[in-house]
Amino acid sequence: MADGPKGETTGKRQTRVRRNPEETRRRILEAATEEFSAVGFEGGRIDSIARKAKANQRMIYHYFGDKAGLYVAVLEQALSDLREEELQLTVDTFSPREGLLRLFDFISGHFDRHPELVKLLSGENLLDAAHLRRSDATPVISSPLLGLVTQLLERGAADQSLRAGLNPLHLYVSMVALSYFHLSNAATLSVIFTTDLRCDDWRAEHRAMARNMLDVYLGAIA
C-alpha cells in the first residue's frame, strides 16, 4: 500500500480508463504521424505527441522504444498504407498506355489524399533516409507499383504500342515527380511566385496538365 506522501497522489488521480493497449498504440501512432508530418523528426516533441494522443509519455517508450523508433513506425505505417492500396491495382484490362495513365492517376490521387505522406517522405529525405534505412520491415515499404510499370512497358513492347527498352524506374520516378513536387514544394513556390499553389483549382489544373504531358510522351514513345 502506498506510504503517506504517495498515498496523497492516489486521491489526486482521476479514475483510470480501462486498458486498451491496441487503441493506445494506435492513438500514439496517429498523433505522431500528425506531429512528424507537420514539423519533421527533429521538430517533433514527445510531450506534444503524448498530449495529442491523450496518452502518457511513458507509453511511447513502452510501445516504441524511443523517439526514433516511433518515427520509424510512423514511416512504416504510411508506406504500408500506400502498399495496401497499390496491391489493389490491376491494369491487366487496359492498354499499356492507358494502364500507365491509370497508375499516374493513382499516384497523384494518393499523394493528394495523403499530404502527410508527402511531408513524411520529404522529411525523411532531409535526414538522408537515415531512419528508413534502419527499418527491418522491408516487405511493407517495398512498392509493387514499379512492377506494374515494368509489366505495362513489357506488354507495350510486345504489342508494339510502346517502344522497347524503356527503363521503368526512370519512367516511374518522372511520374511521381509530376505528382509530388507541386504538393511538396507548394509552400515556397507560393511565397516566391505570390500565387497560391494550394487551392484545389490550381492543383486540379496542374494534375491535368501533368497527365497530358505524360500522355503525349507515351504516345510519342509508341
Added chain:
Amino acid sequence: MADGPKGETTGKRQTRVRRNPEETRRRILEAATEEFSAVGFEGGRIDSIARKAKANQRMIYHYFGDKAGLYVAVLEQALSDLREEELQLTVDTFSPREGLLRLFDFISGHFDRHPELVKLLSGENLLDAAHLRRSDATPVISSPLLGLVTQLLERGAADQSLRAGLNPLHLYVSMVALSYFHLSNAATLSVIFTTDLRCDDWRAEHRAMARNMLDVYLGAIA
C-alpha cells in the same frame, strides 16, 4: 580594467586573430548553409555552426540576431545565388521550344550543382515556408525564370510554333518537378527500390529522359 579573477582568464586566452567582420560573417553563413542543408532548421545546432565556422557563438547573435535570423539569411543567400544565375540567362536567340529546353537544362543543372539548395527548399517546405514568409528580401528571392518561360510561350503563340493559352506557371512547375524530385527524394527512393539513385550515370540518364519528355510535350503543343 579587469579585476582579479577575471584577470586570470587573460592568461588563458589565445592571441586573437585580426578582426575581419565580413570574413567572419561569410564563414558563419557558409557553415550554416552546410548545417541547415544537412539536417534542417530544427536539427541544426548553433554550437555546431560556430565550430564549423571557427567563430564564437556570440558572433552568430551579433550578426544574425537569432537562429531563425541566421536560417533566413541562408535561404536568402541561396535564392539570391540562383537569381544571379537566372539573370544571366538569355533565350532571345532561340526558338521558343529550344529556349524552353535551355531553361530546363539550366534548372536541372543548377539543382545538380547545388544539392544544398534542394535540401534547403525541401526543409523550408517542411516548415510550411514559415521562415521564408518572414523574409523581407523579396527582390532577391523572386525568380526571373518564370518571366522567361512566359516570354517564350508568348513568342511561340505569336509565331504559332506553340499553342496559345498555355499557363507558364504550370509548365514551369512541371519543368522544375522533373529536375528536382529525383534529387530531393533520392534517399528514400534508393531504400525503397534498392537502387542507387545517387550515382552520376543514373542521374544523367534520368535528366536525358526527363528532357526528352519535355521536348516531346513541347512538340505536341505546337
Added chain:
DNA sequence: GGCACTAGTAAGTATTCATTTACAAATGTT
C-alpha cells in the same frame, strides 16, 4: 482469491540547447 505481469500515471533527471552576460582586444576617431 492470490499472484504475476502489463498498461498506465506522475514526477524526476541529466543533458542539450538557444541565448545572454561579462569582459577583452582590435580598430576608428578625435
Added chain:
DNA sequence: AACATTTGTAAATGAATACTTACTAGTGCC
C-alpha cells in the same frame, strides 16, 4: 594618447527535451 565603438572570446543561464524511475491499477492465469 585617449576615448568610443565594434569585433570577438569565454562562460553562464534558463528553458526545453528525451528518457527514466517509482509506483499504481487493470487484467490474465492458476
